[in-house]
Amino acid sequence: APNADSPSEVILSFIPFQGRYIKSMPLHESQQILIDTEEEFRIKLKVYITEDFVMEIVSHGERVRVLEPKLLAEEIRSIHDEAAERYE
Numbered sequence: 001a002p003n004a005d006s007p008s009e010v011i012l013s014f015i016p017f018q019g020r021y022i023k024s025m026p027l028h029e030s031q032q033i034l035i036d037t038e039e040e041f042r043i044k045l046k047v048y049i050t051e052d053f054v055m056e057i058v059s060h061g062e063r064v065r066v067l068e069p070k071l072l073a074e075e076i077r078s079i080h081d082e083a084a085e086r087y088e
Contacts, residue, residue: 007046011068014041018063027056042067054079 011034014022019041023033028045035042047053049072057064057072058079066073 006048008049008069008072010045010047010049010066010072012043012045012057013065013067014043014060015063016041018060 012027013035016038019036022031022041022043023036027043028047030044030046032044033042034044049069054072054075057066057076066076
């Protein structure tokens with residue numbers, strides 16, 4: 001995982017349906033809501049990017065997109081790409 005030594009600022013964009021769940025069950029105590037509309041639920045976190053955190057994001061599937069940091073977005077993308085290749 002990219003830079004697990006110090007906490008990173010992570011920005012995640014969820015579909016609104018998933019946002020309702022994330023509001024009631026925050027991913028982390030640092031969670032701040034940036035956008036909460038009918039189009040998007042966006043949050044900011046300050047977290048250690050551990051393997052567990054990466055798997056947590058992956059578990060939300062297509063309902064989430066990592067906006068920052070870019071390295072994390074790329075890692076999640078490659079995990080999804082590898083999963084998709086298993087079905088080809």
